[in-house]
Amino acid sequence: MADQIVGPCLGQEVGWTDLSESHPPAVRRAHNLCVSCPLLQRCRADLDAAIAEGRQPVDQLWAGSFFNENGLRVSGRRYGVYPPKSQRPVKPAAQAATAAA
Numbered sequence: 001m002a003d004q005i006v007g008p009c010l011g012q013e014v015g016w017t018d019l020s021e022s023h024p025p026a027v028r029r030a031h032n033l034c035v036s037c038p039l040l041q042r043c044r045a046d047l048d049a050a051i052a053e054g055r056q057p058v059d060q061l062w063a064g065s066f067f068n069e070n071g072l073r074v075s076g077r078r079y080g081v082y083p084p085k086s087q088r089p090v091k092p093a094a095q096a097a098t099a100a101a
């Protein structure tokens with residue numbers, strides 16, 4: 001009954017659409033659900049087909065990818081999915097290089 005599997009986005013708008021109006025925690029939650037969705041591969045194929053047909057996603061999250069108000073694929077950083085560089089943990093190799101300098 002694989003065809004009865006539905007994505008967590010079904011019936012949801014918060015975090016998937018109107019990204020420019022959404023709060024980062026909602027987008028972060030949606031993105032986490034989206035990238036672990038059992039339909040992700042099929043959804044990516046649907047996304048590629050839509051783009052090939054000229055149906056460019058706008059201001060939404062689709063198959064783990066973010067599209068801004070102009071339909072450009074952008075990083076999740078734009079919507080607060082990833083913390084700013086200054087708040088990310090420092091990798092041990094980077095710490096060693098900093099200490100050696």
Ligand code: SF4
Pocket residue numbers: 006007008009010033034035037038039040043061062063064
């Ligand atoms: S992978 Fe597709 S079906 Fe699954 S949550 Fe994301 S947009 Fe929805």
